[in-house]
Amino acid sequence: MKISNRLKNQHLLWRAAFGPMAENAASLDDISQKKLWQLLVKTSSKTPQKIQVAQNLADGLYKGVQDAAMQDKLARAEMAKKRRQQSRDDIKSLNIMWLAEMINSEAQLREKMSLFWHGHFACRVINSYFQQELLHSIRTNALGNFGDLLKAVSKSPGMLQFLNNQQNRKGKPNENFAREVMELFTMGRGNYTEKDIKEAARAFTGWGFNVDGEFVFRKNQHDTGSKTILGRTGDFDGDDVLNILLDQPHTAVFITRKIYSYFVNEQVDDKNLQWLSQRFYDNKYDILKLLEDIYSSDWFYTEKNIGNRIKSPVELIAGIRRFLPLELDNDQSQLLFQKVLGQILFYPPNVAGWPGGRNWIDSSTLMVRLQIPQVLAAKESLTITPKNDDDVNMGQMVEQQQRINRNKAYMNKGASGNINWKPVYTVFKNTRREQLSQAISDTLLQSPSRVSSSALDQYIATDSRENFIKSVVIQVMTTPEYQLC
16 A cells, blocks of 8 residues: 555544544645644644533533422422433533534544543443533543543542442442542553552542532541552552552553554554653653654554554544535434444443444444445435433433334434535545546545445446536445545
């Protein structure tokens, strides 16, 4: 595979961002990777504005049901049901609003890194205010210091609730939070003992949140006794534990390995890992410097690291919409795509997050992936049946036939939209007609495989240059090769 300057830049944009926009795709032939990286950093340098669906915890819990009667048990039960539904609706809104940032924001590097941390610090609570505040902490610290991010997430009410630390108190320690902080957030398995977890759980006693959804340290619930954690002894609290974990070189290796696997290659190069993780540790966990070490290296742009990664459902949706400027008839149709493809924002499958890689693809999800571009562009219908999981389906469980009928109608009404093709035409305005198919394939595909011209010819409109471009773009996006980045 010839690695052109354009291909290298597309590689950078797919890994550090959500793929190229049609508006800037034409400039990728000439700009250097160094300048493109600097641009990505610059446009992500501002502190993000909070994506807000609830003003406070009370708003998140009670919005829309303030007038519900509280006099009897039936009324309380009904209010609780409405409260849960309101929170689910708010999380759907949070999902759509964040996805819009991934698609449209110039802060592509920050949003892409935030998506990574969203999976790393997986949290599944049906409380819109908690999810909103946790997301803001992640987006604010996504490119900053990992220690600051770790502490912000660890003190977020959403994570404390999800991992049961609100119940962790002196004399009755709950080990769940301490275990996951060590196993999934910092060091990884094999680098601590069960005794370390038990002692760390004692240190985290008293960490919780109040009725306003704010972190609190309840001294009367904290175990002030001496603890021994990873060879250190003292009257440790939760902050001390996190600092001890950050002092461990294993933490730098674990985080670097996960970032390398996600952004570079699932087959981790041990030499690169050793160099990167030591730099990460020496730079006191500076996330942006770690990313710069990766994206400014020569080995990142070698053939083995290009086009080898399966796009996650969110990356696929965002990437299509970035290249095809699109106004959807119903933005919430994107929730159904996420659901059937196996990645709903704010609903990870478990505390370990989404496994990714080949787990994104099976016979049913691949067929839906291949249909999405045509559904969006041609207003075609798509019949899909999400898995029967009420939590993942965000409270939308109904009987099987009702669900199928609803989804048919939902996709018919809302999954299509109007594409502004003008920026796409501009990308190829200087390309001769006989070279258009190749140029479009080179722009959309990172994989060395290419769709044969004879296969494309069966579906391409030839009545005008514009329709030719439209049909080739859509057909290339419906190929298995487009699933790779």
